[in-house]
Amino acid sequence: MNRFRIWLIWPLAIAGNLAIGNWLFSSAYAKDTEELGKCICENKVKAEADNCLDKLKQSYWQDNKYSEFVDLLRNLHPENKSIVPSLSYYIALSRYQQFKYLEETKGWDEYFAKGNDYRNDIVKETGKSLEATALDDPLRIYSRLLIYQFHKDQQDTFTEGALSDLMSSTLEYAKAIGQKAMVGPQIAQANKDTEPIKEVADKLLSYDEKAKAKELYKIYAKGLVNSDIKDGALKDKAAGFYKDGNLELAQDIYDVYIERISKVLPKDKLISELTGIASAFSYQDSGFKDMFYAEKIFQKIEEIGGLEAFNEELIYLRGFNLEKNKEYRQAKDIYLLLIQKYPESKHIDEVTYKTGLIFTYILRDAKAGREYFDKLADKEGDNPYALSSLYQMGLLKQWEADFATAKGYYNKLIEKSERKVTDTFQMAQDRLKEIAEGTSMEHNLKTFMDTSLKEEFVNLDMSKVDLKSNIYQPKVDQAVDISSSTNLSSSGCFNVELQYLWSCDLGDAKPGVNQPEFKTTYKNQGTKIIGLVLISPSGITERSLDLIDAR
Structure with a gap:
C-alpha cells in the first residue's frame, strides 16, 4: 500500500477518529500503523487497545523511531476515552527512551537542541496520565515510576519528591487492589494486578533504594499469599526469583511457603524441603547466596528436628556457611559437632584444623587450639592439614621463645613433606632460618601473633x-x-x-x-x-x- 492510499483509506476505515496531517509514514510502518491504529481507536476493551498500543510501540522503537511514534500518538483520537491516558503515558515513555538512546549514541546535537522539549513532554504527559487514572489503575503506578526514573537520572532537585509520590501511589494502589481481592470472583485478577508493585520494587532496587524495595516486595509476597496460589506454585515463584538474583523477594516468598508447609507436611518431608532451601542460600564461590538467610533456615531445621536432623554433609555445610559469614564462634560449635558425631568424615581433617585456628586466633585460647593441631600432627604422609598443624605448633612455640621445641616441629614438617616445595614447607624453612640465625620472627607475623594472643590487645x-x-x-x-x-x-x-x-x-x-x-x-x-x-x-x-x- 502506498502513502497516498494510507492518506485516503485509513481515515475512512476508522470513521474520522484518526487524524493524519501532512506528516506521513514510510511504507515500512504502513501496515502495522493501519491495523494497530485501528485497533487502538475502535476497540471498546481497554486491555486489548493497550496491547495493540504496546505492539505499535515495539514496531517503532525497534528502529529508534521515537519522534515518529510520538507524532503518531498525538494524532490518534480513540472512541474509548479510557485509552487516552495510555497515549499520554506512551508519549512520555518514548521521550524518556529517546533520551537514553541519544545518550548511548552520543547524539548530542539533538539532545541539546530538543532536550527541553522532550523533558517538557515527559512531565506534561505523565501529568495528564496521572490526572485521568484512578488509584487502582496500574497505569498510575507506571506513570509515577517513569517520572521518578526521569528525575533520578537527571539527578535534579525533584528526585526525592518523585520518590515519595511513587511510594505513596504504590501503597495506595496496593490497598485498593487488596480491597478488590476481598471480592471472591476477582481474586485471580487482583493477584495479577500485584505485578506492577513488583516492577516498582525491582526498579527501586536497581537504584539502590533497598529499604523501599524490600517494603514493596513484602506487599507483593503478601498478595501472593492472599491469592489462591498452590504451595507448589508458590515454591516455583520463589525459586524463579532466586534464579533471577532477586534474593529479597525470593526470601519473602520462601518464608510464606515455609509457613504454609510447616502446617501440612510430616517432619521428615518438611526437613527435606528446608534443607534444599538452606543449601541454595549457603556460601558458594559462584552463584547467588545469602549466608544469614541460610543460617536462619538451618536454625528452623534444628527447631523442628533437633541436631539429629543434621547428617554429616548438612553439619559441614552449616559450619562452612557460618565460617564464610565470619561467624567463627558458631562455626566452631558446629565443627565440634561434626568431630563428635562423624570422626571418620571426609571433612574431619579440615574441620579439626579450622577448630584449632578458631580457638587460637579468634578465641585467644592457644592451649585449646594446640589440642586440635596435635590431633592432626601424627597423620601419615604429606597430609596438608597435618603439615599445617605442625607449622602452627612450631609457630606457637617459637612465639613463646621455646626455640628447641619449635625447631622440632618444623623439622618434622619438612621430613613429612618429603621436601616438596609447598607454601607450608617454605614458611617452615623461613622460621628455621630465624631460629638458626637468632633473629626475631618476621615483623608482620610476630605483630599478628602478639595482637591475637596477648591480653593487652x-x-x-x-x-x-x-x-x-x-x-x-x-x-x-x-x-x-x-x-x-x-x-x-x-x-x-x-x-x-x-x-x-x-x-x-x-x-x-x-x-x-x-x-x-x-x-x-x-x-x-x-x-x-x-x-x-x-x-x-x-x-x-x-x-x-x-x-x-x-x-
Whole structure:
C-alpha cells in the first residue's frame, strides 16, 4: 500500500477518529500503523487497545523511531476515552527512551537542541496520565515510576519528591487492589494486578533504594499469599526469583511457603524441603547466596528436628556457611559437632584444623587450639592439614621463645613433606632460618601473633577491618584477590594514613605496607589463614583474619 492510499483509506476505515496531517509514514510502518491504529481507536476493551498500543510501540522503537511514534500518538483520537491516558503515558515513555538512546549514541546535537522539549513532554504527559487514572489503575503506578526514573537520572532537585509520590501511589494502589481481592470472583485478577508493585520494587532496587524495595516486595509476597496460589506454585515463584538474583523477594516468598508447609507436611518431608532451601542460600564461590538467610533456615531445621536432623554433609555445610559469614564462634560449635558425631568424615581433617585456628586466633585460647593441631600432627604422609598443624605448633612455640621445641616441629614438617616445595614447607624453612640465625620472627607475623594472643590487645575484636577474597575455594595455582575494608571513626577533613601488615599464608605474594589488597596463588591444597594488623598514626588499631580453602 502506498502513502497516498494510507492518506485516503485509513481515515475512512476508522470513521474520522484518526487524524493524519501532512506528516506521513514510510511504507515500512504502513501496515502495522493501519491495523494497530485501528485497533487502538475502535476497540471498546481497554486491555486489548493497550496491547495493540504496546505492539505499535515495539514496531517503532525497534528502529529508534521515537519522534515518529510520538507524532503518531498525538494524532490518534480513540472512541474509548479510557485509552487516552495510555497515549499520554506512551508519549512520555518514548521521550524518556529517546533520551537514553541519544545518550548511548552520543547524539548530542539533538539532545541539546530538543532536550527541553522532550523533558517538557515527559512531565506534561505523565501529568495528564496521572490526572485521568484512578488509584487502582496500574497505569498510575507506571506513570509515577517513569517520572521518578526521569528525575533520578537527571539527578535534579525533584528526585526525592518523585520518590515519595511513587511510594505513596504504590501503597495506595496496593490497598485498593487488596480491597478488590476481598471480592471472591476477582481474586485471580487482583493477584495479577500485584505485578506492577513488583516492577516498582525491582526498579527501586536497581537504584539502590533497598529499604523501599524490600517494603514493596513484602506487599507483593503478601498478595501472593492472599491469592489462591498452590504451595507448589508458590515454591516455583520463589525459586524463579532466586534464579533471577532477586534474593529479597525470593526470601519473602520462601518464608510464606515455609509457613504454609510447616502446617501440612510430616517432619521428615518438611526437613527435606528446608534443607534444599538452606543449601541454595549457603556460601558458594559462584552463584547467588545469602549466608544469614541460610543460617536462619538451618536454625528452623534444628527447631523442628533437633541436631539429629543434621547428617554429616548438612553439619559441614552449616559450619562452612557460618565460617564464610565470619561467624567463627558458631562455626566452631558446629565443627565440634561434626568431630563428635562423624570422626571418620571426609571433612574431619579440615574441620579439626579450622577448630584449632578458631580457638587460637579468634578465641585467644592457644592451649585449646594446640589440642586440635596435635590431633592432626601424627597423620601419615604429606597430609596438608597435618603439615599445617605442625607449622602452627612450631609457630606457637617459637612465639613463646621455646626455640628447641619449635625447631622440632618444623623439622618434622619438612621430613613429612618429603621436601616438596609447598607454601607450608617454605614458611617452615623461613622460621628455621630465624631460629638458626637468632633473629626475631618476621615483623608482620610476630605483630599478628602478639595482637591475637596477648591480653593487652584483647580490645581488638576485628570489627574495624574486614577481609574478603573474591573466591574462597580456589584451585591450586588459581589467582586469588584478597582485599581489606576499614570501618574507622572519622578524623575530620584529613585522610588517615594506614599501614597494612599482612602475614601468615600469603602464598606467592609479598604485599607492602601500603597495600590494602593483593593478588596471590597457592602451591598446595589446604586451609590458608590470612592475617592482617592495621596500623594508624596512633599505633596498632585493629587486627583481622580470613580463611581460604585451596582445593
